[in-house]
Amino acid sequence: MKYQKIPEATIRRLSRYSRCLEEMDEKGEKVVSSAQLANKCIVNPAQVRKDLAYFGEFGIRGVGYYVKDLLNNIKKILGSDKEWRMALVGVGNLGSSLLAYKDFLKQNYTIVAAFDIDPPKVIGRVSEKLGKPVEVFHINRIKDVVKERKIEIGLITTPPSEAQGVADLLVEAEVRGILNFAPAQITVPEGFVVKDVFFTTILDNLAYLLSN
Amino acid sequence: MKYQKIPEATIRRLSRYSRCLEEMDEKGEKVVSSAQLANKCIVNPAQVRKDLAYFGEFGIRGVGYYVKDLLNNIKKILGSDKEWRMALVGVGNLGSSLLAYKDFLKQNYTIVAAFDIDPPKVIGRVSEKLGKPVEVFHINRIKDVVKERKIEIGLITTPPSEAQGVADLLVEAEVRGILNFAPAQITVPEGFVVKDVFFTTILDNLAYLLSN
DNA sequence: TCAATTTTGTGACTCCTTTCACAAATTTTG
DNA sequence: CAAAATTTGTGAAAGGAGTCACAAAATTGA
Ligand SMILES: NC(=O)c1ccc[n+]([C@@H]2O[C@H](COP(=O)([O-])OP(=O)(O)OC[C@H]3O[C@@H](n4cnc5c(N)ncnc54)[C@H](O)[C@@H]3O)[C@@H](O)[C@H]2O)c1
Ligand SMILES: NC(=O)c1ccc[n+]([C@@H]2O[C@H](COP(=O)([O-])OP(=O)(O)OC[C@H]3O[C@@H](n4cnc5c(N)ncnc54)[C@H](O)[C@@H]3O)[C@@H](O)[C@H]2O)c1
Numbered sequence: 345m346k347y348q349k350i351p352e353a354t355i356r357r358l359s360r361y362s363r364c365l366e367e368m369d370e371k372g373e374k375v376v377s378s379a380q381l382a383n384k385c386i387v388n389p390a391q392v393r394k395d396l397a398y399f400g401e402f403g404i405r406g407v408g409y410y411v412k413d414l415l416n417n418i419k420k421i422l423g424s425d426k427e428w429r430m431a432l433v434g435v436g437n438l439g440s441s442l443l444a445y446k447d448f449l450k451q452n453y454t455i456v457a458a459f460d461i462d463p464p465k466v467i468g469r470v471s472e473k474l475g476k477p478v479e480v481f482h483i484n485r486i487k488d489v490v491k492e493r494k495i496e497i498g499l500i501t502t503p504p505s506e507a508q509g510v511a512d513l514l515v516e517a518e519v520r521g522i523l524n525f526a527p528a529q530i531t532v533p534e535g536f537v538v539k540d541v542f543f544t545t546i547l548d549n550l551a552y553l554l555s556n
Numbered sequence: 557m558k559y560q561k562i563p564e565a566t567i568r569r570l571s572r573y574s575r576c577l578e579e580m581d582e583k584g585e586k587v588v589s590s591a592q593l594a595n596k597c598i599v600n601p602a603q604v605r606k607d608l609a610y611f612g613e614f615g616i617r618g619v620g621y622y623v624k625d626l627l628n629n630i631k632k633i634l635g636s637d638k639e640w641r642m643a644l645v646g647v648g649n650l651g652s653s654l655l656a657y658k659d660f661l662k663q664n665y666t667i668v669a670a671f672d673i674d675p676p677k678v679i680g681r682v683s684e685k686l687g688k689p690v691e692v693f694h695i696n697r698i699k700d701v702v703k704e705r706k707i708e709i710g711l712i713t714t715p716p717s718e719a720q721g722v723a724d725l726l727v728e729a730e731v732r733g734i735l736n737f738a739p740a741q742i743t744v745p746e747g748f749v750v751k752d753v754f755f756t757t758i759l760d761n762l763a764y765l766l767s768n
Numbered sequence: 769t770c771a772a773t774t775t776t777g778t779g780a781c782t783c784c785t786t787t788c789a790c791a792a793a794t795t796t797t798g
Numbered sequence: 799c800a801a802a803a804t805t806t807g808t809g810a811a812a813g814g815a816g817t818c819a820c821a822a823a824a825t826t827g828a
Binding site: 561563565566600602603606616617618619 | 784785786787788789792793794795796
Binding site: 352355358359362363364384385386421422423424428437438440441444447451453496497521523527529531537539541542543544545546547548549550551552553554555556 | 570596708761768
């Protein structure tokens with residue numbers, strides 16, 4: 345297998361396979377064929393095999409894939425085998441809900457600090473709903489805390505007008521990955537990555553499909 | 557311009573153009589070229605023109621596009637010129653945050669009813685933070701209320717184990733569009749549409765990009 | 769042991785999307 | 799008014815991504 349550029353869609357599907365394999369593993373299923381996995385994930389079986397083939401040969405001809413083994417391999421590929429430490433900026437509506445999101449606990453993504461600019465939200469506040477509470481700091485402490493807590497991903501849940509400013513702070517603090525929930529186009533230097541979660545874009549998409 | 561199948565990516569970009577044009581309009585900008593719009597949206601100028609050309613000729617050669625006019629046209633294409641009435645199912649963490657999301661008020665998407673299965677969340681409850689409060693009903697009333705309030709889109713914010721069941725109820729109530737936040741693969745009959753918002757998929761994506 | 773069966777991995781093909789490049793339309797300038 | 803400048807709309811080319819089809823590898827069963 346020689347090197348090729350890997351399509352972004354492949355990565356998205358790997359994440360899907362990962363979720364399905366986890367379910368299968370929980371059910372105690374040992375082996376899965378590309379056809380079964382494809383069926384569960386609603387894709388083409390050849391697509392499953394091709395996606396996996398970008399990264400190696402994980403299956404056994406005539407048999408299929410060992411669920412646990414394939415799951416581990418996919419996690420290693422995605423980098424979701426390691427613990428990712430995240431910071432949340434903007435402890436408002438959405439931010440609070442993310443802080444209280446219990447499933448993060450079960451997964452390899454953890455919010456280890458939160459930031460806000462509004463003193464009432466900051467002073468002594470921790471998110472109580474979690475087993476392990478999350479401290480809320482004033483935004484002006486972001487650089488220190490990021491360094492101290494080895495934060496690698498930032499979640500932006502401030503109003504859109506603040507998003508670029510917050511992104512700049514995260515970049516300055518060398519947080520290389522940003523997940524942006526504010527509906528604003530933000531730009532970061534080479535070497536940094538932003539992924540957007542735009543509810544409205546998805547709703548517009550739905551609206552289009554329903555209208556046509 | 558003859559009919560062609562329109563790429564999904566084109567629809568996503570139209571939504572992006574729409575957001576940018578709205579900003580420009582607010583700033584009072586009257587005219588925009590494909591190059592300027594492309595620059596703002598970080599795409600290729602030819603892409604902008606081609607995307608628009610699927611639907612008609614909206615520009616003037618040598619001039620560009622009238623901001624207001626183009627914005628209206630894009631909204632008409634997306635179906636985001638009309639009011640969309642939505643129901644939210646699952647008034648937990650995330651659900652409450654969506655109910656309190658003020659920007660929905662400014663936009664053409666409105667949550668007009670919410671549902672839950674947990675009586676304490678239902679009885680007499682309304683979401684107070686909004687100017688116009690949202691009533692929370694017991695899930696067993698969904699069919700009536702959907703009909704009565706002419707609901708066209710459903711938001712699923714229940715635990716993943718309940719997502720398919722809720723989707724089935726929405727389908728039965730003839731809600732043709734579903735926005736699913738629960739990390740579970742749900743299926744609906746022909747003629748219905750599901751869009752997923754999987755936080756973990758996006759985080760996996762970030763993790764992959766940061767690891768490689 | 770060997771034929772039949774299963775299922776992977778992958779080259780070739782098809783289909784779809786993006787980018788390029790330029791004629792056509794319009795405005796601006798001299 | 800004509801030439802220069804601008805910018806759209808679009809056919810053609812290039813580039814990616816998805817599907818097909820089959821050889822290769824492994825298992826099963828007689
Ligand atoms: N609430 C939702 O369900 C929802 C849904 C989709 C998108 N969004 C988007 O998510 C973002 C947050 O939405 P929300 O409803 O939680 O808003 P919110 O107003 O409740 O919260 C915003 C928070 O950001 C803080 N903040 C403002 N400027 C800051 C800065 N410079 N540094 C640090 N913190 C700062 C505010 O103090 C506040 O606590 C918005 O951009 C919104 O458009 C929200
Ligand atoms: N909280 C977040 O920030 C977040 C982030 C990403 C994804 N999600 C996903 O969104 C979903 C909701 O998360 P949450 O944190 O709000 O959970 P939650 O437990 O706080 O809320 C779930 C709500 O659904 C209700 N419910 C359960 N079964 C129901 C049914 N059959 N019909 C109607 N209502 C029902 C419950 O009573 C509860 O109020 C989950 O699937 C979660 O994985 C949440």
